[in-house]
Amino acid sequence: MKTDDKKEKPAIPMLASEAPKPNAAMETQSTNGGGGRKGKKRSRKICICVTLLILLLIFVVPLVLGLTLFKPKRPxxxxxxxxxxxxxxxxxxxxxxxxxxxxxxxxxxxxxxxxxxxxxxxxxxxxxxxxxxxxxxxxxxxxxxxxxxxxxxxxxxxxxxxxxxxxxxxxxxxxxxxxxxxxxxxxxxxxxxxxxxxxxxxxxxxxxxxxxxxxxxxxxxxxxxxxx
Structure with missing residues (x-):
């Protein structure tokens, strides 16, 4: 009587050097994603600073002119x-x-x-x-x-x-x-x-x-x- 059962071969452990390497495209995408977020934050800060500077000029310049060149005098x-x-x-x-x-x-x-x-x-x-x-x-x-x-x-x-x-x-x-x-x-x-x-x-x-x-x-x- 033939025995169809075969002995299972023991699993051979994979060496660290043989572990699958991450896809280079994924690494690049991850790196690019972090840089994009930093760029957006920087652009937002610059935009806020420019807006504050414009508002400051709008209010300060007329005030300075009003207190100097156009300072009201008494009729x-x-x-x-x-x-x-x-x-x-x-x-x-x-x-x-x-x-x-x-x-x-x-x-x-x-x-x-x-x-x-x-x-x-x-x-x-x-x-x-x-x-x-x-x-x-x-x-x-x-x-x-x-x-x-x-x-x-x-x-x-x-x-x-x-x-x-x-x-x-x-x-x-x-x-x-x-x-x-x-x-x-x-x-x-x-x-x-x-x-x-x-x-x-x-x-x-x-x-x-x-x-x-x-x-x-x-x-x-x-x-x-x-x-x-």
Missing amino acids: ITTIDSVAVDRLQASVDVLNLKVVLNLTLSVDLSLKNPNRVGFSFGNASALLNYGGKLIGEAPLPASRVGPENTLPMNITLTLMADRLLTDTQIINDVMSGSIPINTFVKVAGKVRVLKIFKIKVKSSSSCDIVISVANRNVTSQHCKYSTKL
Whole structure:
């Protein structure tokens, strides 16, 4: 009887030198993959740095120019002259009241020393006596060009009814001199590089004395103020 069973041959261990070698293409692919990731990270860092630099320039350059070359300066409102257009003054001694009609012509100017335009809204010129408002004239909104001066002429008319109960005006008319005050205030904005808007307020206050006999201004003392 034949035996079909064959003895199994013992497995021969493979030597390390005979172990299958990794595919060269796979090694190259692995190496290239690592380098690609590093390249992408580097490009991303460069992109972020360039973006930050551009943003820095966008904000810093206008700021530096705004604080140096385009640094806002204070516009100045000046009352150049005050003239009496009409004056009628008389005193009713029996009834202790004064009849007073007064119209003033005021020349004023608004100087803008900035390298950019100055725009201001509607304003008013005021006529005061003893701290009381006795006249008012409108100043329409306007714009003063860079380093320009805007001349303006206004007419201030006394509101006679405001002085009906004021006894001091009787003494002033009888003494021949009437002290009054003119006040002008404008508020606007200076726009630097079309980015920064700076609010500006400019005012002028003039104490003047009017001669009843000569019907003219005998003295004028003005104060000017500007706030940024």
